[in-house]
Amino acid sequence: MEEHTISNHKDYLSTLNEPQRAAVLHGEGPLMIIAGAGSGKTRVLTYRIAHLIENGVDPFRILSLTFTNKASGEMRHRIEAAVGTEARNIWMGTFHSVFAKILRIEARYLGYTSDFSIYDTDDSKSLLRSIIKEFNLDDKTYKANVVFNRISGAKNRLISADDYINNPVIQADDDAAKMKEIGRLYKTYATRCFQANAMDFDDLLFNTNILFRDFPDVLYKYQHKFKHVMVDEFQDTNVSQYLITRKLSAVHRNIVVVGDDAQSIYAFRGANIENILNFEKDFPDVKTIKLEQNYRSTSNIVNAANSVIARNKAQLEKTTFTQNEEGALIDVIKAGSDNEEGRLVATAIFEEKMQKALRNENFAILYRTNAQSRSFEEALRKLGIKYRIIGGQSFYQRKEIKDLLAYLRFTVNQRDEEAFKRIINLPKRGIGDTTVAKIAVAASENNLPIWEVVANIGQYASGRTIAPIEQFATLIKSFKIQVEEGKDAYKISAHIAKTSGILRELYEDKTVEGLSRYENVQELLNGIKEFVDSEANEDKTLSAFLQSVSLLTNADEPDDNNDHDRVTMMTIHSAKGLEFRNVFIVGLEEDLFPSQMMLENRQDLEEERRLFYVAITRAEKKLSFSYAESRYQWGRIKMCEPSRFLLEVDNRFLNVSKMVQNALERDTTPPVTSFARNLIQRKPSEPARAVSPQSAHTPSTDFVPSDTFDLAEGDKVEHLKFGFGEVVKMDVNGTDRKATVKFNLVGEKTLLLSFAKLRILK
DNA sequence: GGGACATAAGTTTTT
């Protein structure tokens, strides 16, 4: 990564190109920066903020919103290098962290206390599961996952539970999906969160909107406070986030948004490219600056990336180019299996490292799904190459960590239902599910928070469960006293870890896993100590620590400072904003990347393509693609075919060996897949037509995907790879149905395949 | 209430 230390501020302007300088020096009024990959956008943002501060703008009055904690940390660091410690006072962070901070300050307006808990996705789903159970709904039709996504989607569009229930379109939708109770679930879920003094991730934005909508004087305060508002990764903001920033900048109108529509990869989470178009409508006097020159990558890499994105229809007008050298061609590596893919990539890293005298940290392996990391780990370990994995199961998602955090959460906020459920019987105190359910019933019957029942259990229950619950209540009360005495987060946490018995239980577990769990808890305690010792944190209370920790993501793992010369492995999503000298994009197989799920559920090939674009543009000097012909998955060998994305990259930029060339060009043997996506029902009137492998990927209008049809035995169908077939058997099970189809292959062979999950047409 | 065992279900990306 380039060094951007600014020693003399006159110098830095001279290092910028024309549009970059214009963006840094832009005065008042709205500005939109469309910044291609590698065009120095972080640099521009950094210099702009430094420039504002040098020209007398109070750092307290600058709000800078980024997408990850890492990005904001790095930007703050760079600005500090330019303008000194003043940079600490900038309001900078992710949307979620900045607005969590504001919500804590203003919590009372919404009926929360400033100690509110933040529910992570697991908490939310667990709460939903309980509610679904309480409603006596079938948990096969009402899956917590699906319900959660519906609620989350609604919140991101600022639809409250009441709006949801009263909206006929949404209700018709839910009816059609046979889940008409979602509105009621949403309502109860929201109530329960509120009663628990808890907000989920979406609430942090949703409630900020409510706060600014219903309390004009609060809005007034922040509108006037923030003289300058900056939004990074604007293409990934959702409606809820956009409305907040729009409101905040309505007074001073100094809003700068930076984005690249080609790098929008979070539509699945509600990100909305239309924000870019709305921005021009809402701020008609907006000035637009395009940063189109790529400084990061060789021209082969930039051109390859452009050739991929050029296939997308939805995009803004922009031409990215580079004046960098042509550089090496893109290597295409073909492997027979996932394990071989691991070995070949590891070997390639080893050789390149030796030949060019590179370091481990120059390399990154990027994949579509976290589960792919295994084969690379094994191969790298065998060659003695150090690596680090970003993502996967995050440190903060481990059971033992969440357990201790639940204790801390409950100590701070006794209404936190999810934390309560986690710790009431941990370590084992002989309080089982039935007792917990009884407490919950007593609480709701008397309309009391759970803690009130627990603390006065004698009034609500009798028998042998009373004693352990009273002990538990005493324990929590003793923790609470420490908080009230004003002890810092570390002292309290260490005390809780010891007295609760969590540490002891783990200590007594002498298995390998037990040992590592014990170490993890110690590491968390060390982390808390660091938090308390750090000068940057003024507020050292437990509550403040919990706030900071609940919004950490897997990209913010505690980093080993002395040991960062490692190959980095991560998903492409986590790689956004990063750059590496050598990049390997692996697992380029159909249905893996592009993801089968993405195509089936959202039919959004373009977002997958943008993801590929993001991956390619991470590379500075050297890029390699790899794919495997077979993959071990769920205990089976799955046959794979090369991703269409491989074929979409302009051949001029690829370095394809003869062997791989042949493999890419030959008719691939039909892999045994069972996805209905490939099954096409022929309209009766259409004449038969041969299907070529090329056209197989883009069904013409003559064909309709079978999952919109109700197949029956005897129906003639066509499969994109296997050709014509006949439905010989239908199995119906609720809304799911499975078709068994007989195909006649060339050479009079027959093939029987089952296609699951065909949706019934109403 | 809790341990041992059996069965079923889920597998995209993340603030």
Next chain:
DNA sequence: CTTATGTCCC
């Protein structure tokens, strides 16, 4: 293959 849930029995 992993993980969560269900069932049996003490």
